[in-house]
Amino acid sequence: MSTYRVEEVGDGFYVLRVNDRYTRFFEALWEIPEGITYNAYLLKTGEGDVLFDGWKKPFAGMLLDALEQVTSPDRLRYVVVNHMEPDHSGSLEEVVMWAPGVKVLGHPMAGRMMKAYPRAKERFKPVRDGEVLELGGERIRFIHTPWLHWPETMMSWIETKDILVTCDAFGGYGVFYGLFDDECTRWEDALRAMQKYVVTVIGHYKQWIGKNIAKLEKLGVKPKLIAPAHGLIWRRDPQRVIELYKELGEAQAKKGKVLVVYASMYGTVETMIRRITCELSRKGYKPVVYGYTDSTRPYIAEILTDAIDAEAVILAAPTYEADVFPLLRLAAEEICWKASDGKKAVIVSSYGWGSIAAKHLRKIMEGCNYSVVETIEYNAIGPLAITSEEARKIAEQVVAALEK
Ligand SMILES: Cc1cc2nc3c(=O)[nH]c(=O)nc-3n(C[C@H](O)[C@H](O)[C@H](O)COP(=O)(O)O)c2cc1C
Ligand SMILES: [Fe+2]
Ligand SMILES: [Fe+2]
Structure with missing residues (x-):
């Protein structure tokens, strides 16, 4: 049985996470008995709410239930599509139908990939690399991070809260390892599931891990909380996952x-x-x-x-x-x-x-x-x-x- 969770993980910042226990072969390829989560996030502001990403299509109904717990169709102002792979965008059309006044934001390429979601496409507005959205006292900067995991992938940097919404980057497989990095449930297994995620999903583009991390550092992005679209949320030691990803991006070898x-x-x-x-x-x-x-x-x-x-x-x-x-x-x-x-x-x-x-x-x-x-x-x-x-x-x- 797949279950979902809605929880406030920062001041006015919520995770909407579903544990997918049905998918046995992620992308029809990778064996994942440990399961996978899809993490969407919601930010509340003084002038309405922003949703970051979504869930895979079979969970669209559940996503609307989860949204009802934290927002409403008239409060939801924006949906940010950090990545068009359907594990995150699959429920986009349902979300736009639920909140017809919403604006959809994403990389210019994301707009061109939106053929499957005509209502979302109609409401779409592209964002440039570095563009800022100011809303109800919050500042969100969109940073294009190509090839983590597709060419149109970006991150959302909530500057006012030091929260980085990273989509696939810094994510991992597994539904059993808790919500946060400090919960330490089966820690070694969680790290292995993360390594498995990196190599199977991003491995072919791994040189882009280092390039994009360098880009974030150059921009002075020092998150207090890293909120990926799969697996653990990093709040105790966000720098740790950045270092782990860097090592994997360089395919650093373990001696012997x-x-x-x-x-x-x-x-x-x-x-x-x-x-x-x-x-x-x-x-x-x-x-x-x-x-x-x-x-x-x-x-x-x-x-x-x-x-x-x-x-x-x-x-x-x-x-x-x-x-x-x-x-x-x-x-x-x-x-x-x-x-x-x-x-x-x-x-x-x-x-x-x-x-x-x-x-x-x-x-x-x-x-x-x-x-x-x-x-x-x-x-x-x-x-x-x-x-x-x-x-x-x-x-x-x-x-x-x-x-x-
Ligand atoms: C189904 C099958 C096909 C084989 N095809 C070839 C072949 O095309 N060329 C060859 O030199 N040997 C071929 N062999 C022989 C094997 O390569 C050889 O016996 C090898 O040592 C088997 O190793 P194994 O005992 O670890 O399976 C074939 C063997 C089998 C069972
Ligand atoms: Fe992806
Ligand atoms: Fe993904």
Whole structure:
């Protein structure tokens, strides 16, 4: 059951948050058993109220219920669309129908993307980068923050209250971790869910995290409260989430962390991987291992979460129909797309009659700025074809390549 919450989180500043427990695959891709929240915000002023963002379409009715608790159709003056992705804009038309006098504000590109919401489009007024809205004693500055997460994305800086409404930026997955950063419910899980959100949703544009944070700093934006559209609201230590995002944007590596992703139909590759991970641990590395086998199917979102801060990646796959085993090809391509940053990669592959997987995997990884330090191709059908001595040699070769 999905539930919602309306709560005053600052003086005259309210969160309207719905816990989405239905979506299992965010953007039809990312596995999220931890769920996701959509956080809209409402600011009360002396001359009416401003709503920032909204909820995904299936929750439009609930959003109107939530709005009734804090405002009314005649009090609501503006809806700010910080981002047009339908997890936030999906209920826009319903909100405009509920409050027909409302004005809709957003990036000029947002207006052009509003075809699905004709009434909202009619009420739309674009805002320039840095433009200020003064209303009932409050000053709201709109700051364009491209590619966090789309080109039309912006933040709303409530200068009079030191509150930054950030939409996707500084957000995270998860409905179980409380409302605020100081509630500390399952803190480590919350941080991991945030890391997973960053890499899956913003990972491809991660260089824009640093650029936009630098832009905010240059403008002197020092929020006392960071109000993102997903997950925790940061009030105890807003600087902390800024630093965390910066680190992830730079794909900073954790010392010794090695991501190992392999596929194995009949155990040949798995036999090599067992020896490799054993050797890695012996040498003080911290391998994180995901295997596609006849009994295990890891989540791609979790693999990516561990790719972003790994020092190196080991990809291992059998040759399959003259190509890379398909699930591993997908994993490699996504790691490339979302998490590459000049790091080391090792390719391990096995084949029965003609090695192709290794070459293809190498091409994928080199195509996105990984430096492939070793490629191993092993001819074998079934794990019994590899002697213990051979497996040991392969493992040593892999670890030696990482240490070069
Ligand atoms: C469905 C299937 C397709 C395969 N296709 C190829 C191929 O195109 N070329 C090749 O050299 N070997 C091919 N092989 C052989 C495997 O690549 C080889 O046996 C490998 O060592 C299997 O590793 P695994 O035991 O970890 O699954 C194929 C094997 C299977 C089961
Ligand atoms: Fe988004
Ligand atoms: Fe979003």
